[in-house]
Amino acid sequence: MIIPIYQADAFTEELYGGNPAAICPLAEWLPAPQMQKIAAENNLAETAFFIPQGNDFELRWFTPELEIDLCGHATLATAHILFTELGYDRDVIHFHTLKAGTLSVHRNGDKYMLDFPARAPEAAQTPTGLIEAIGGNPVAVLRSRDYFLVYEKEADVVALTPDYSALSKIDSIGFIATAPGDNSDFVSRFFAPSAGINEDPVTGSAHCNLIPYWADRLGKENMHAYQVSARRGELWCQFKGDRVLMSGRAVTYLKGEIYV
Structure with a gap:
């Protein structure tokens, strides 16, 4: 079987920036174990698979x-490929997902706007070893799906050098580190070693937590954010109650075929 494959960098306008995702259009679903093997072979933070409905x-x-x-960045990358490579000619794409409901991506000039569920973090007990594993001196520890650590300033987040082996032993898919930005409303980093991603370059799902938190703290509905990984990503964010909007750009890196 031959399957088309694309790769795009999301939340960036520069190649080799943002977060790379693989995208595989399918006519019908492959068995989940086979899709998992393809994702492992691609060895990117995420591989997205989609079928028409x-x-x-x-x-x-x-x-x-x-x-x-x-996953935000792979959703944005999938929409980018549909718009630019696969002839999708409407302004809005609706994606139906297993656990996150219906997600929409709007084409808005040179950006794509994602409409995702808000997941405000709440106060949480700090698990044993978390602070030592992630590093620094957070001023607060919260949790939604992921642990959410708040630091005093951007430099604190940039300086983190987590112990990924220790983090992988803590019961959580991911770990968000965030602080006020020097040249933006807020910055963040995201670590998910138990999911095979030591550091995710730009994480849309984390902004489902970040946007409601910073909207409440800053008293702002519209915000500008950077994820300060080595590849760096840029997002324009809006808080809409039970939904969050995040906008970014994307660039295509490759297109080809895989044989399975």
Whole structure:
């Protein structure tokens, strides 16, 4: 069987920036173990698979280790490929997902705007070893799906050098580190070693937590954010109550075929 494959860098306008994702269009679903093997072979933070559903699409995401419940950058990358490579000619794409409901991506000039569920973090007990594993001196520890650590300033987040082996032993898919930005409203980094991703370059799902937190703290609905990984990503964010909007750009890196 031959399957088309694309790779795009999301939340960036520069090649080799943002977060790379693989995208595989399918006519029908492959068995989940086979999609997992393809994702492991690609060895990117996420590989997205989608099938048509009328004018909409069903969408699933796999890290090298597991199927994930929500992924922003691979959704943005999938929409980018549909718009630029596969002839999708409407302004809005609706993706139906297993656990995150219906997600929409709007084409807005040179950006794509994702409409995702808000997941405000709440106070949480700090698990044994978390602070030592991630480093620094967070001023607060919260949790939604992921542990959410708040630091005093951007430099604190940039300086983190986590112990990924120790982090992988803590019961959480991911770990968000965030602080006020020097040249933006807030910055963040995201670590998910148990999912096969030591550091994710730019993480849309984390902004489902970050946007409601910073909207409340800053008293702002519209915000500008950077994920300060080595590849760096840029997002324009809006808080809409039970939904969050995040916008970014994408660039295509490759297109080809895989044989399975």
